[in-house]
Amino acid sequence: MDHRPVTVPDGAAGMRLDAFLARRFPHLSRSAAARAVRDGHVSTTDRALKPSSLVRAGEDLRLTMPDLLSSGPEPDVPDVVHEDPRLVAFSKPPELLCHPVGAQFAWSLIGLARKRFPGEELRLCHRLDRDTSGVILLARDLEADRHVKAAFKARQVRKTYWAIVRGSPDWDAIDVDAPIGDDTTSPVKLKRGVVPDGQPARTRFRVLARLEGVTLVTCRPETGRTHQLRVHLTHVGAPILGDRLYGQPPEVFLSIYEGRPLPDLPSRLLHPRHCLHARALHVPHPDGHTVHIRAPMPGDMAEVLKRAGLTPAGARSGSPGW
Numbered sequence: 001m002d003h004r005p006v007t008v009p010d011g012a013a014g015m016r017l018d019a020f021l022a023r024r025f026p027h028l029s030r031s032a033a034a035r036a037v038r039d040g041h042v043s044t045t046d047r048a049l050k051p052s053s054l055v056r057a058g059e060d061l062r063l064t065m066p067d068l069l070s071s072g073p074e075p076d077v078p079d080v081v082h083e084d085p086r087l088v089a090f091s092k093p094p095e096l097l098c099h100p101v102g103a104q105f106a107w108s109l110i111g112l113a114r115k116r117f118p119g120e121e122l123r124l125c126h127r128l129d130r131d132t133s134g135v136i137l138l139a140r141d142l143e144a145d146r147h148v149k150a151a152f153k154a155r156q157v158r159k160t161y162w163a164i165v166r167g168s169p170d171w172d173a174i175d176v177d178a179p180i181g182d183d184t185t186s187p188v189k190l191k192r193g194v195v196p197d198g199q200p201a202r203t204r205f206r207v208l209a210r211l212e213g214v215t216l217v218t219c220r221p222e223t224g225r226t227h228q229l230r231v232h233l234t235h236v237g238a239p240i241l242g243d244r245l246y247g248q249p250p251e252v253f254l255s256i257y258e259g260r261p262l263p264d265l266p267s268r269l270l271h272p273r274h275c276l277h278a279r280a281l282h283v284p285h286p287d288g289h290t291v292h293i294r295a296p297m298p299g300d301m302a303e304v305l306k307r308a309g310l311t312p313a314g315a316r317s318g319s320p321g322w
Helices: 017-024 030-038 109-116 142-153 228-235 250-257 265-269 299-308 312-317
Strands: 004-007 060-063 080-083 087-092 133-139 158-166 173-177 180-182 192-194 202-210 214-221 276-284 290-294
Touching (some): 004 109, 080 290, 087 276, 133 290, 142 276, 180 228, 192 228, 202 228, 214 228, 214 299, 250 265
Parallel strands (some): 133 276
Antiparallel strands (some): 004 060, 080 087, 087 133, 158 214, 158 276, 173 202, 202 214
């Protein structure tokens, strides 16, 4: 890879370029960032840049500082599952970031999408966790982006997920209305939980198939709290297979985070990532109609179901939308 793409987020608009780079990459001092700009290691397609240039929301920067480039192979562009003049949707595979974060380079869906549609100002309308697979929607113009994000905020977008959970829940369908906030009892700072003073959170769950040791569940979140499905499924006794944080003692996640994974980690998790898939989105389109977008079940989850006695075709036969 000859350069690293970095897109300026909306919240950074108006910052000096050297200050933005120093904030984006904590190992860079502001003076080092300014020197990189002056040496020609930071560029964009439509203007010359100086350390004092004010960055613009959505602007694509090209960075050629050697320590920020990737040494790994470029992954394939994910499959397109919907395309029209205003919107495009991909089927995000697990282990792919939606947007690059941190100082260490990682391939991201937004970067690969811009390779698939060069010259377009594609914008992510929402995000999925790195481990979560499924439908991810991008806007092809600024007004479409604003429209879809407003629809997400107003809860006008209907989201459907598939989860493979451990064991066999003692319910066939359940509506969970339980507030979510920081789990202050956990040594893992990012862990969330059902807490009395948390933000309102509601999810509907329905069993699609009970199998050997696992259950396939359809999830319909009616709010959008961080880790909502993972927290609510654990709350009702059905943690997601492969989840490192929920349904496990804290030493499991901490051992991974600290780079000293427990020797019995595979037998604890039973799968390399949490088995959660964003199956479908029903989205109010900026042109006035509604689009229904689905992503097929990824291969790793299909294999779990096959080993447990259900084929991918059988999983698809279940209604994901009620």
